[in-house]
Amino acid sequence: MAKVKMSKKSTKIDMTAMCDVAFLLLSFFVMTSTAKVPEPLPVDTPASTRETKLPETDLVTITVGDGKVFFGMVGQDVRADALGRIAEKYKLTFTEEETKRFSLIDGFGVPAGSLKGLIALKSDDRNKEGVQVGVPYDSIDNQLREWILAARYATKDLHQTELKVAIKGDAKEEYPTIKKVIDILQDQKVNKFFLVTGLRTEDF
Amino acid sequence: MAELNTGGGDSKGKKVRSKKQDAGVDLTAMVDLAFLLITFFMLTTSLSKPQSMNLAMPDKTPEDQPPVELTISEDRTLTILLGEKNKMVWYYGLAKEPIEGPTVVGYGKNGIRKELLSKIKSVIAKYGDPKKGLIVLVKASKKSTYRNLVDILDEIAITKVPTYAIVDITPEDKAMLEKEDLLTK
Numbered sequence: 001m002a003k004v005k006m007s008k009k010s011t012k013i014d015m016t017a018m019c020d021v022a023f024l025l026l027s028f029f030v031m032t033s034t035a036k037v038p039e040p041l042p043v044d045t046p047a048s049t050r051e052t053k054l055p056e057t058d059l060v061t062i063t064v065g066d067g068k069v070f071f072g073m074v075g076q077d078v079r080a081d082a083l084g085r086i087a088e089k090y091k092l093t094f095t096e097e098e099t100k101r102f103s104l105i106d107g108f109g110v111p112a113g114s115l116k117g118l119i120a121l122k123s124d125d126r127n128k129e130g131v132q133v134g135v136p137y138d139s140i141d142n143q144l145r146e147w148i149l150a151a152r153y154a155t156k157d158l159h160q161t162e163l164k165v166a167i168k169g170d171a172k173e174e175y176p177t178i179k180k181v182i183d184i185l186q187d188q189k190v191n192k193f194f195l196v197t198g199l200r201t202e203d204f
Numbered sequence: 205m206a207e208l209n210t211g212g213g214d215s216k217g218k219k220v221r222s223k224k225q226d227a228g229v230d231l232t233a234m235v236d237l238a239f240l241l242i243t244f245f246m247l248t249t250s251l252s253k254p255q256s257m258n259l260a261m262p263d264k265t266p267e268d269q270p271p272v273e274l275t276i277s278e279d280r281t282l283t284i285l286l287g288e289k290n291k292m293v294w295y296y297g298l299a300k301e302p303i304e305g306p307t308v309v310g311y312g313k314n315g316i317r318k319e320l321l322s323k324i325k326s327v328i329a330k331y332g333d334p335k336k337g338l339i340v341l342v343k344a345s346k347k348s349t350y351r352n353l354v355d356i357l358d359e360i361a362i363t364k365v366p367t368y369a370i371v372d373i374t375p376e377d378k379a380m381l382e383k384e385d386l387l388t389k
Contacts, residue, residue, distance in 0.1 A: 015231035029245030
């Protein structure tokens with residue numbers, strides 16, 4: 001009987017190449033991902049089957065929840081410019097430092113008079129409950145309209161494009177509040193907007 | 205490559221030789237970790253982009269101008285009234301003398317979707333013209349929520365209703381909802 005000799009081979013694999021690839025991919029994902037920033041007004045958006053993506057630039061997000069309205073702009077230049085316009089409108093003055101700090105805030109919900117106080121706060125304290133009461137949007141003091149107008153002018157001036165508006169509403173918010181926001185937009189002849197939604201399948 | 209060459213070195217003159225060690229570093233754990241992190245970042249990046257739904261509202265007519273009168277036959281319009289308790293009332297035709305309804309239904313594939321699909325078909329069959337399809341009017345009451353609005357818009361998108369609009373609720377419609385106990389004052 002002939003003996004079959006099994007060749008002894010090492011079971012070790014050279015992991016170097018694999019390690020290289022893994023870290024290459026890792027660094028790619030780390031660099032491209034955007035960190036999720038905490039929101040001043042967390043809302044639970046309703047789900048829909050539509051998969052249209054939100055535009056990433058020249059967008060304002062109006063967050064509606066709990067009867068309060070928060071306003072958020074994209075782009076530091078637009079934020080700074082819009083703040084300048086609001087300051088002019090409400091006879092406020094902001095220093096350069098304050099404007100710079102404001103342009104780093106993603107979204108806010110305070111009346112124009114309290115903006116200075118909000119800017120002075122640390123970013124951790126801004127998102128605490130009760131600090132931000134919402135942008136006034138009733139007919140007597142319609143600051144939301146002014147903000148939208150300011151942001152539209154700023155976008156048009158800086159980027160030569162029309163501002164896009166997204167409404168991010170809480171699922172349990174009653175319709176009249178949403179209607180009010182839509183009415184404010186329609187008064188400015190903004191008739192197209194995006195509703196921010198979650199994702200679901202057609203089986204529900 | 206991965207093995208670090210740490211063996212001996214040249215020690216010709218010496219008699220005591222240091223033991224040659226195979227110092228290949230085991231990279232398995234490192235690769236494991238790297239892939240774990242990759243998966244984490246991959247999943248979080250794709251999820252962070254929010255979805256959205258387009259909504260176009262009809263132009264508002266200024267109050268000093270007379271509203272534009274459009275004559276549309278009543279058998280093309282389906283009105284949906286959103287009430288509370290996640291229910292709605294629909295009727296086909298005019299509010300005063302509906303051809304069908306008013307009927308209470310819920311959301312989802314066993315609720316309003318069936319009605320919409322059947323009405324789209326019947327209207328197309330009646331007119332034989334794809335341009336004269338069904339028109340859906342959505343009227344949200346004070347007690348309906350934002351979720352209801354998005355749900356009904358979603359249903360309209362799923363069933364591919366050719367024309368739809370969100371309009372203000374009228375007193376007649378309110379009375380209809382109250383009758384069905386879907387609008388408490």
